[in-house]
Amino acid sequence: MSAITFDTLKFAKKLESAGMSKSVAEAFAEAQSEAFEELTKTKDLPTKSDLTELKYDLLKWIATLAFAQFALLIGILMKLPH
Secondary structure (H helix, E strand, C coil), X not given: CXXXXXXXXXHHHHHHHXXXXXXXXXXHHHHHHHHHHHHHHHCXXXXXXXXXXXXXXXXXXXXXXXXXXXXXXXXXXXXCCC
């Protein structure tokens, strides 16, 4: 499972610089951090390895289907009268 890194201090400082009060900015940053934590607990986020594996699986399917289509085309062409 993959974790989402979230810098609450940096987020709160940005909110403060935008005019939000310090206490509200800190509370908002903490709530955002908790939301990210909950997301990673309930969802299985894909890793780079998962995506690479999926890419190779898709390539195998595409190559197999392309070969089958080519073989079907050759078969049809051979059945046509010369």
